[in-house]
Amino acid sequence: MQSGAAQTTAEGKTLLKIQDLSFRYPGESADELGILALEGIEVDVREGEFVSIVGPSGCGKSTLLSVVGGLVSGFEGSVSIRGEEVRKPHPDIGVVFQEDSTFPWRNALRNVEFGLELRGVPKEERRRRAQEILRLFGLEGFEQRFPGHLSGGMKQRVAIARTLVLEPEILLMDEPFGALDEQTRIILGEELLRIQQELRQTVLFITHNIQESIMLSDRVVILSARPGRIKAVMDVDFPRPRDSTLISSTHFAELVGKIWAVLRDESLKAFGQDSQKKEANNA
Amino acid sequence: MNQSLKIQLGTIILVLALWEVLGRSGLILREIFPPFSEVMTSLVELLASNDMWLHIIVSAYEIGWGFAIGCALALLVGAPLGTSDYLYRLFDPLFYYLGAIPKIILLPIFILTLGVGVESKIGIAALSAFFPIAVNTALAVREVKPIFVRAARSLGASRGQIYSKIYLPSTFGAVLSGMRLGLGVAITGALLAETSVAQAGLGFRAIEFYAQFRVAEMYALIFLIFIFALLLNAALARLIQWTNRYQIGGDGRAPFS
Amino acid sequence: MKRRKAPPLYLARLLLVLTLLILLELAIRIGLINRFFVVLPSELIPQVLRDLVDREFLTLVGITFYETAAAFLFASVVGVGIGYLLWRSRRLGVAYEPLIAGLFASPIILLYPIFLVIFGRTPLAIIAQGAIFGVLPVILFTRQAFAGVSPTLLKVAASMNLSTRDRFRYILLPAAAPTIFTGLRLGLTYILIGVVAMEYIVQIGGLGKLVAETSLRLSTDELYSGITLVVAISVLFIYLTQRVENAVRR
Numbered sequence: 001m002q003s004g005a006a007q008t009t010a011e012g013k014t015l016l017k018i019q020d021l022s023f024r025y026p027g028e029s030a031d032e033l034g035i036l037a038l039e040g041i042e043v044d045v046r047e048g049e050f051v052s053i054v055g056p057s058g059c060g061k062s063t064l065l066s067v068v069g070g071l072v073s074g075f076e077g078s079v080s081i082r083g084e085e086v087r088k089p090h091p092d093i094g095v096v097f098q099e100d101s102t103f104p105w106r107n108a109l110r111n112v113e114f115g116l117e118l119r120g121v122p123k124e125e126r127r128r129r130a131q132e133i134l135r136l137f138g139l140e141g142f143e144q145r146f147p148g149h150l151s152g153g154m155k156q157r158v159a160i161a162r163t164l165v166l167e168p169e170i171l172l173m174d175e176p177f178g179a180l181d182e183q184t185r186i187i188l189g190e191e192l193l194r195i196q197q198e199l200r201q202t203v204l205f206i207t208h209n210i211q212e213s214i215m216l217s218d219r220v221v222i223l224s225a226r227p228g229r230i231k232a233v234m235d236v237d238f239p240r241p242r243d244s245t246l247i248s249s250t251h252f253a254e255l256v257g258k259i260w261a262v263l264r265d266e267s268l269k270a271f272g273q274d275s276q277k278k279e280a281n282n283a
Numbered sequence: 284m285n286q287s288l289k290i291q292l293g294t295i296i297l298v299l300a301l302w303e304v305l306g307r308s309g310l311i312l313r314e315i316f317p318p319f320s321e322v323m324t325s326l327v328e329l330l331a332s333n334d335m336w337l338h339i340i341v342s343a344y345e346i347g348w349g350f351a352i353g354c355a356l357a358l359l360v361g362a363p364l365g366t367s368d369y370l371y372r373l374f375d376p377l378f379y380y381l382g383a384i385p386k387i388i389l390l391p392i393f394i395l396t397l398g399v400g401v402e403s404k405i406g407i408a409a410l411s412a413f414f415p416i417a418v419n420t421a422l423a424v425r426e427v428k429p430i431f432v433r434a435a436r437s438l439g440a441s442r443g444q445i446y447s448k449i450y451l452p453s454t455f456g457a458v459l460s461g462m463r464l465g466l467g468v469a470i471t472g473a474l475l476a477e478t479s480v481a482q483a484g485l486g487f488r489a490i491e492f493y494a495q496f497r498v499a500e501m502y503a504l505i506f507l508i509f510i511f512a513l514l515l516n517a518a519l520a521r522l523i524q525w526t527n528r529y530q531i532g533g534d535g536r537a538p539f540s
Numbered sequence: 541m542k543r544r545k546a547p548p549l550y551l552a553r554l555l556l557v558l559t560l561l562i563l564l565e566l567a568i569r570i571g572l573i574n575r576f577f578v579v580l581p582s583e584l585i586p587q588v589l590r591d592l593v594d595r596e597f598l599t600l601v602g603i604t605f606y607e608t609a610a611a612f613l614f615a616s617v618v619g620v621g622i623g624y625l626l627w628r629s630r631r632l633g634v635a636y637e638p639l640i641a642g643l644f645a646s647p648i649i650l651l652y653p654i655f656l657v658i659f660g661r662t663p664l665a666i667i668a669q670g671a672i673f674g675v676l677p678v679i680l681f682t683r684q685a686f687a688g689v690s691p692t693l694l695k696v697a698a699s700m701n702l703s704t705r706d707r708f709r710y711i712l713l714p715a716a717a718p719t720i721f722t723g724l725r726l727g728l729t730y731i732l733i734g735v736v737a738m739e740y741i742v743q744i745g746g747l748g749k750l751v752a753e754t755s756l757r758l759s760t761d762e763l764y765s766g767i768t769l770v771v772a773i774s775v776l777f778i779y780l781t782q783r784v785e786n787a788v789r790r
Contacts, residue, residue: 069437089437101434105452114448115438159434166438290635315657373552380775383729385737388748388770391755391763396577464645471647478653479741486650493653501653508650516645 015202016045016068016093016170021077022227023063036227037063041077043221043230045170045204050196052205052213055223056263056270061206062098064228065174068204069095081169094168098175102147102155102162108134109143111158115166133165134158136195153184160192170202177212189215190244197241210259214238215246222262225269232262317499326503341483345401345473349408350466356409357416357465358458362450364417365424378421382414386468390476399480404473411472412465419461423454456527463519470512579764587765597750601773604735604746607663611670611731616724619675623682623723633683644676649734652741666738666745673734674727681723685716718789725785729778736770747773 021041025034037060045051055061066072068079070089079086081093089095102111109130116126134143137157147155156176163171177185189212196203196216207213213220217236224231236255238246246252299319305311306318329335364371386407393403427450435449477486485508492501547555561581567573568580579587591597626633652669659665689712697711739748747770754766 071433071437089439091439093437095434095437097430097434099430101430103431103434103449103453105455114435118439118441118444118448163438286631287635287638290632291639294636294639372549373556376553377556380778381771383733383778384771384774385733385740385748387737388740388751388767390740391751392577392767394755395760395763467645467647471649474647474650475737475741478650489650489653493656498657501657505651505654509646512646513642516642 013047014044015047015049015081016043016204017078017080017083018043018068019078019080021064021067021075021079023060023067023072023075026074038067038075039227039229041223041228041230043204045202048200048202049219050203050205050217051219051221052207052217053221053223054207054210054213054259054263055228056225056267057208058270058273059223059226059266060228061208061223062174065095065172065204065206069093069172071095091166092169094163094166094171096156096160096163096171096173096176098178100147100152100155100159100179102150102158104147107144107146108139108150108154108158111147112162112165114162119166129165130161133161136198137161137191151184152180153188156180156188157191164195164199164201170204173203173205175207176205178207178209185209185212186244186247192216193240193242210256210263211247211252214252214255214259215242215244220259222259223266225266226273231266234259314496314498317502321499322502322506325499326507329500329503329507335488338483338485338488341401342474342477342485345404345477345484346408346466346470349405349473350412350469352405353409353412353465353469354416354462357413357461358420360413361417361420362424365421365427368425371421371425374421378414378418382418386411386472387475387479390479393476394480400482401484404476404481404484407476408469408473411468415464415468416458416461419464420454420458423457423461424450426457427453456523459519459523459526463516463523466519467512467516470515474508576760579760583761584764584768587761588768591762591765591769597769600746600750602746603663604732604739604748604773607666607670607735607739607745608728608732610667611674611735612728614667614671615674615678615727615731618671619678619723619727620682620720622675623679623720624686626679626683627686633687637680637683640676640679644680648673648676649737652738656742661742661744663745666735666742669738670731670735674731677726677730678720678723681726682716682720685719685723686712688719689715721785721788725781728781732774732777736774 018041021038022036023038024036041064043051043053053061053064063072067075068086070079070086070093073087081090084090086093102108103114106114109127112130112134113126116129121129131143134140137160139154139157139161142150142154147158150158156179160171160173160176177188180188192203193216195201203216205213205216214236220234220236221230222232222234223229234255238251303319306313306316306321364374389410390403390407393406397403397406431449431453432445435445440448474484474486474489477484478490481487485504489501489504489508492498492504564573564578565581568575568578626636649669651672652665655665655669659668693711693715697707702710735745736748739745740752741748743749743752751763751766751770754762757763
């Protein structure tokens with residue numbers, strides 16, 4: 001139960017390496033330091049591995065994802081994929097966001113084709129590949145629907161499919177089911193498990209939901225309250241393939257208890273930070 | 284829906300009938316208020332006359348060029364303003380207040396600089412069209428959700444691709460709405476300017492009829508202008524509805540990719 | 541997320557306007573813009589001040605305001621009344637809304653020769669035109685205001701067993717008032733624009749006539765001064781009505 005080194009999954013090759021990463025928000029002015037969001041983050045993600053990052057709200061989880069996705073600059077430390085530095089969006093890294101990011105002016109099929117279109121994939125081929133992946137996500141028959149006519153869960157599936165169709169080496173997911181209701185969340189989690197196993201996809205998953213992190217991952221990284229530091233790393237040893245019936249096992253409950261024990265203090269701290277800020281604002 | 288249409292048609296017929304009866308009754312001087320049928324007869328004669336088409340062409344020319352120039356300037360100015368919150372808020376009051384003044388009072392300046400011919404009307408039309416289009420464009424660009432740009436970037440979009448595949452399709456409908464308003468005020472501006480100082484055009488012709496006391500023809504011409512403006516407006520509204528039909532409650536394909 | 545130090549907006553806006561004026565001044569002085577067409581801002585300002593203290597100017601403002609007020613009185617009373625009726629009868633409301641919206645988008649001001657024929661070249665023609673101009677947004681917004689009252693509020697009213705009159709007085713009217721006010725402000729703005737435009741075209745009445753007359757005198761100084769004054773009054777007027785609306789809506 002210490003940072004980084006825990007080595008359980010069989011395949012050893014490191015795909016994504018985050019080394020001594022710190023991030024500070026820009027200050028109000030040049031001579032003023034901004035808030036420190038992340039400090040000394042070290043995470044290795046190996047090929048085919050599913051790693052979750054959990055932490056109290058406001059601990060910089062989403063910032064971490066933006067950094068790894070190459071969407072923000074100005075951080076310290078390094079992020080590399082197969083030894084290659086990530087400074088801007090990298091074709092081997094796919095990102096799925098928490099908010100609905102499907103383009104409302106494109107139907108489901110053409111949403112999924114978007115990235116292929118940018119890469120100049122011929123029309124026939126991109127249509128075929130998009131249709132294939134939509135089928136994998138159980139969206140057959142919904143290809144022509146516009147996002148305005150899809151449920152929240154379906155829109156998120158389209159967004160995931162849109163990223164996965166580009167066959168990224170690693171998939172980053174920022175609380176992708178955060179805006180959905182509990183049942184949809186579990187169902188989509190189960191579907192993600194199935195697809196991840198089918199594609200042997202490497203995933204870095206960010207969430208504040210402990211159950212979700214256990215059900216999906218091989219490893220759970222727990223972050224502290226702001227500034228986000230690695231508090232603990234825990235291995236999840238349920239055999240794969242898994243499904244949502246795990247939730248009722250006693251071992252599952254044990255793991256939830258262990259993670260919560262670590263997170264509880266941090267969440268209380270985060271809560272304190274929050275109410276302090278509110279008081280300061282009121283004063 | 285069907286019932287609404289009945290009420291609408293009924294009202295229009297009622298108004299026209301009332302117009303006819305009132306015009307014929309002699310309660311109001313016929314020279315001031317000719318019955319509808321007389322106006323329609325004049326309209327048919329007008330449309331049959333050769334010089335009518337000259338005036339139509341002149342007005343269309345002014346409106347077309349004015350609208351095109353106003354549009355181009357508005358897009359050039361509006362789009363960058365929408366990309367920066369600070370710039371937007373800096374210029375917003377300027378646009379808000381200058382957009383609201385009656386542009387026609389600037390006509391003397393246009394006449395001074397561009398002369399009494401079609402150029403000054405083009406100037407007024409362009410200026411009138413500029414404001415609603417620029418404001419709508421800036422607003423539309425401002426309201427493009429940052430998540431769309433982030434998602435596109437993470438999917439590998441270049442700067443140019445973000446403009447052509449995110450900004451263009453997501454602002455299209457709102458910009459078109461601005462153009463609809465802009466075209467409306469361009470028509471008003473150009474024709475109103477024609478009634479003031481001009482040598483040709485529909486507005487000029489209408490005020491000429493007025494000066495010559497050819498009241499029925501004057502009514503007919505104004506009626507024609509109105510019907511034309513209403514139809515154009517309705518057609519553009521339809522087009523906008525069509526471009527937005529991917530939104531909730533719509534169906535079919537989006538206009539751009 | 542990135543923030544650079546930028547001057548506060550008020551200062552920046554002032555600087556913007558000053559910069560534009562200075563650029564204009566320079567452009568004219570260098571000869572980039574012909575002096576015959578555009579007046580130097582430095583010469584315009586004293587001229588505007590001279591014209592401003594001129595008593596005639598205030599009279600002209602008075603005439604324009606009188607016409608605007610008369611048209612607004614009609615537009616507000618008739619507009620709110622028709623808007624309310626169109627809300628009461630859903631069928632008529634649904635049918636008439638697109639007709640009125642269509643009229644609102646049409647070039648109403650081009651009807652002015654008809655008003656001239658009917659009322660002659662009198663302020664009445666201008667008032668009538670302004671009233672038609674302003675009544676449409678008032679109708680549209682009033683109907684929308686009542687239609688937009690939240691059903692929850694109406695249920696509350698029903699649960700309290702209010703009489704029809706009390707329901708109107710204590711629930712409907714307060715809930716609809718802000719939107720009605722927006723309609724009234726829009727109507728007022730439209731009327732002012734219409735009145736000034738008409739005055740200019742027909743050359744009777746107040747501010748619009750001022751511009752028309754100065755344009756005939758072949759004096760660019762006076763012309764620009766007249767236009768500046770009319771623009772200034774319009775901007776002030778729009779600003780004040782906006783402030784009043786904000787105060788009332790709060």
